[in-house]
Amino acid sequence: MNETPKGSRLHVAIFGRRNAGKSSLINALTNQDIALVSDVPGTTTDPVYKAMEILPVGPVMIIDTAGIDDSGELGSMRVERTRQVLNKTDLAILVIDPAAGVAQPETELAAAIRERSISMVAVVSKADLHAPEPMAITPWEEKLGVPVLPVSSHTRQGIEDLKRRMIQAAPEHWEGQPVIGDLLRPGDTVVLVVPIDLAAPKGRLILPQVQTIRDVLDYDAYCVVTKERELRVALANLKQLPRIVVTDSQEFSKVAADTPPEVWLTSFSILMARHKGDLDTLAAGAKAIESLQPGDSVLIAEGCTHHQQADDIGKVKIPRWLRQAVGGDLDFHWTTGGDFPSDLSRYRLIVHCGACMLNRREMLYRLSIAREKGVPIVNYGVLIAFVHGILPRALKPFPSAGMAFET
Amino acid sequence: MNETPKGSRLHVAIFGRRNAGKSSLINALTNQDIALVSDVPGTTTDPVYKAMEILPVGPVMIIDTAGIDDSGELGSMRVERTRQVLNKTDLAILVIDPAAGVAQPETELAAAIRERSISMVAVVSKADLHAPEPMAITPWEEKLGVPVLPVSSHTRQGIEDLKRRMIQAAPEHWEGQPVIGDLLRPGDTVVLVVPIDLAAPKGRLILPQVQTIRDVLDYDAYCVVTKERELRVALANLKQLPRIVVTDSQEFSKVAADTPPEVWLTSFSILMARHKGDLDTLAAGAKAIESLQPGDSVLIAEGCTHHQQADDIGKVKIPRWLRQAVGGDLDFHWTTGGDFPSDLSRYRLIVHCGACMLNRREMLYRLSIAREKGVPIVNYGVLIAFVHGILPRALKPFPSAGMAFET
Numbered sequence: 115m116n117e118t119p120k121g122s123r124l125h126v127a128i129f130g131r132r133n134a135g136k137s138s139l140i141n142a143l144t145n146q147d148i149a150l151v152s153d154v155p156g157t158t159t160d161p162v163y164k165a166m167e168i169l170p171v172g173p174v175m176i177i178d179t180a181g182i183d184d185s186g187e188l189g190s191m192r193v194e195r196t197r198q199v200l201n202k203t204d205l206a207i208l209v210i211d212p213a214a215g216v217a218q219p220e221t222e223l224a225a226a227i228r229e230r231s232i233s234m235v236a237v238v239s240k241a242d243l244h245a246p247e248p249m250a251i252t253p254w255e256e257k258l259g260v261p262v263l264p265v266s267s268h269t270r271q272g273i274e275d276l277k278r279r280m281i282q283a284a285p286e287h288w289e290g291q292p293v294i295g296d297l298l299r300p301g302d303t304v305v306l307v308v309p310i311d312l313a314a315p316k317g318r319l320i321l322p323q324v325q326t327i328r329d330v331l332d333y334d335a336y337c338v339v340t341k342e343r344e345l346r347v348a349l350a351n352l353k354q355l356p357r358i359v360v361t362d363s364q365e366f367s368k369v370a371a372d373t374p375p376e377v378w379l380t381s382f383s384i385l386m387a388r389h390k391g392d393l394d395t396l397a398a399g400a401k402a403i404e405s406l407q408p409g410d411s412v413l414i415a416e417g418c419t420h421h422q423q424a425d426d427i428g429k430v431k432i433p434r435w436l437r438q439a440v441g442g443d444l445d446f447h448w449t450t451g452g453d454f455p456s457d458l459s460r461y462r463l464i465v466h467c468g469a470c471m472l473n474r475r476e477m478l479y480r481l482s483i484a485r486e487k488g489v490p491i492v493n494y495g496v497l498i499a500f501v502h503g504i505l506p507r508a509l510k511p512f513p514s515a516g517m518a519f520e521t
Numbered sequence: 522m523n524e525t526p527k528g529s530r531l532h533v534a535i536f537g538r539r540n541a542g543k544s545s546l547i548n549a550l551t552n553q554d555i556a557l558v559s560d561v562p563g564t565t566t567d568p569v570y571k572a573m574e575i576l577p578v579g580p581v582m583i584i585d586t587a588g589i590d591d592s593g594e595l596g597s598m599r600v601e602r603t604r605q606v607l608n609k610t611d612l613a614i615l616v617i618d619p620a621a622g623v624a625q626p627e628t629e630l631a632a633a634i635r636e637r638s639i640s641m642v643a644v645v646s647k648a649d650l651h652a653p654e655p656m657a658i659t660p661w662e663e664k665l666g667v668p669v670l671p672v673s674s675h676t677r678q679g680i681e682d683l684k685r686r687m688i689q690a691a692p693e694h695w696e697g698q699p700v701i702g703d704l705l706r707p708g709d710t711v712v713l714v715v716p717i718d719l720a721a722p723k724g725r726l727i728l729p730q731v732q733t734i735r736d737v738l739d740y741d742a743y744c745v746v747t748k749e750r751e752l753r754v755a756l757a758n759l760k761q762l763p764r765i766v767v768t769d770s771q772e773f774s775k776v777a778a779d780t781p782p783e784v785w786l787t788s789f790s791i792l793m794a795r796h797k798g799d800l801d802t803l804a805a806g807a808k809a810i811e812s813l814q815p816g817d818s819v820l821i822a823e824g825c826t827h828h829q830q831a832d833d834i835g836k837v838k839i840p841r842w843l844r845q846a847v848g849g850d851l852d853f854h855w856t857t858g859g860d861f862p863s864d865l866s867r868y869r870l871i872v873h874c875g876a877c878m879l880n881r882r883e884m885l886y887r888l889s890i891a892r893e894k895g896v897p898i899v900n901y902g903v904l905i906a907f908v909h910g911i912l913p914r915a916l917k918p919f920p921s922a923g924m925a926f927e928t
Contacts, residue, residue, distance in 0.1 A: 118723045303755075316529055317529045317731070324731060325724050329724075331747070336754070337746050348710075348743045352758055352759070
């Protein structure tokens with residue numbers, strides 16, 4: 115209920131051979147400080163995600179992977195699975211089995227981790243049973259390129275040291291930009307426009323709205339939260355104009371009409387795009403809609419499998435808007451969840467959701483492969499603002515993204 | 522993430538013999554409309570809770586119980602377990618096995634349901650295999666006192682009828698009072714004071730805060746959300762004073778000083794107490810603190826097992842405040858979760874949490890047994906307001922509760 119959102123947790127992937135002691139290590143890390151929040155069971159080939167609190171590291175998503183030495187399945191499947199995990203890993207822990215040491219599975223994995231510039235911490239497990247000689251560890255450290263810490267999940271030897279190394283190794287900006295706080299001065303007023311439609315679950319607000327309210331408070335500003343219908347009343351009751359108005363994308367036009375032109379106006383989707391990824395890339399992608407031709411292939415990528423609405427944004431509204439913009443039909447393809455194709459060459463445009471269920475590392479990965487293949491990529495919020503002709507206004511608080519769109 | 526809170530779901534308990542087809546019926550009810558939100562596995566003797574969306578009934582908490590004919594365990598355990606389920610049941614569905622008909626297990630259960638004035642719907646399952654004769658059904662209906670609907674989870678015969686009956690049978694006020702909406706006029710301003718302390722999970726707001734924001738919007742008003750530190754700035758920027766200020770209980774004193782005396786001021790805990798239960802009973806309970814003597818037994822009841830804080834409200838702060846109020850030590854006892862003792866006779870006061878994880882039916886049950894035994898009961902919010910001398914002000918928006926406290 116009061117959980118830290120999945121996307122705001124440091125994603126820690128645990129790698130090692132079968133029986134290297136990965137599960138015991140996870141238990142030792144959370145022992146006595148445990149707050150096991152959820153446990154999504156996977157199959158033997160799928161990694162298991164565990165939302166946990168490791169004190170003092172903080173809220174993490176542990177990705178418990180299958181053994182890197184598991185030859186029972188097809189090698190290519192294992193490589194693909196590891197690739198998918200690495201695409202969302204902020205910090206990798208390699209657990210070395212003292213009986214096996216560092217051999218091909220370990221060095222291959224370490225190479226894949228290094229290639230992606232992912233931080234890695236290495237431990238050798240079962241130190242209470244096989245206290246490793248420093249002479250044995252030195253060549254392992256040379257092969258892996260990182261120090262190797264002896265730990266015992268049983269006696270807890272090295273566990274607090276490991277936590278310290280995890281904190282030191284966690285990438286500095288893994289959480290990305292603040293949602294909105296860096297745009298604010300203490301005491302500023304932020305107006306948030308939250309439409310309540312049938313899709314809104316009873317008694318709740320959706321995650322980007324809650325995250326934005328929280329970020330405003332964290333940065334010593336305060337917010338006015340209103341439906342679009344009461345926006346005018348709410349603005350009229352303020353002595354000083356707000357610093358910025360943030361609206362649900364789908365109400366952008368109405369809200370733009372009610373917001374004085376000198377006040378910044380943007381959308382939750384654009385805030386989340388910046389928080390989660392790279393707004394400049396997405397803004398540049400919007401430009402590409404102008405040169406889209408009937409018949410072109412368009413990929414619509416959603417980060418989660420949500421309950422489909424009759425007038426679903428990804429399935430119905432966005433295709434309709436794009437057909438109108440292009441003046442003809444397009445060849446639409448859809449993906450959901452972890453399933454983002456590595457071959458994007460057929461697409462002339464990728465339209466991505468707000469990514470509220472993805473972490474920043476994964477969103478940056480998706481943006482990077484789009485850029486690499488030269489495929490323009492937008493998100494829902496940027497696209498909606500664009501097709502309604504209000505993108506320049508929505509990007510005003512973000513000058514570099516505005517320039518990426520104009521040029 | 523976007524779930525309807527547990528306490529705001531219609532609690533539907535499914536009863537029947539082992540193999541009566543309870544699980545198939547649950548699947549049929551959610552079939553194609555399924556949105557299985559969570560599944561807390563129980564042991565064989567514990568009921569299983571499933572948060573689901575049954576269209577068009579809405580968000581429900583299905584309580585899947587063990588067989589009412591299960592004689593493999595001690596009879597008293599089964600009775601106790603059924604009693605605990607019934608204490609939170611808004612609507613009971615009795616599934617009759619056509620091979621067994623209505624006999625002692627069914628009539629005993631129906632009597633227990635009737636005794637508690639719980640709405641009941643009865644079905645006879647497996648209608649595709651054993652199409653029951655109307656002549657067979659009539660005596661069942663007489664024994665149970667409700668119509669019996671033939672259904673088949675396999676062919677879906679009767680399933681839509683059952684959903685209609687569920688909607689008709691759901692008690693009208695099972696959700697209780699609005700959180701705040703009935704105090705508001707359209708266009709009103711509500712100020713919500715949300716302290717951000719270490720206990721607040723990153724990126725989130727706590728549930729009563731989110732529910733209050735949502736209720737304000739649902740009733741066509743709007744809110745200003747601020748930390749206690751920015752409250753003065755936020756109030757100063759309003760042309761018209763707000764209708765009401767709602768604060769976290771622990772900041773009541775500071776917020777009371779900053780809120781003009783002519784503006785209503787209450788706490789999230791008091792709003793939730795009214796939403797979930799009966800504020801008048803809790804306000805009357807606060808009076809009893811005045812006559813508490815050193816050495817008296819006090820029960821502190823929490824609805825969930827949350828992460829303990831160093832300065833935990835239930836474990837540390839409330840005992841400290843009560844000792845100060847009484848001028849001596851007290852004999853404190855604690856309960857958490859579903860574990861509310863049925864024997865309350867030893868206690869001179871019960872202090873209950875805000876019940877954010879309990880449904881209204883269960884909270885009303887707890888209040889009713891306290892009243893029955895003549896044991897005064899307060900909740901955290903009412904107690905905090907009382908010990909800080911501000912309860913009369915916090916109850917001003919609620920005249921009948923104010924009178925219950927004064928007399």
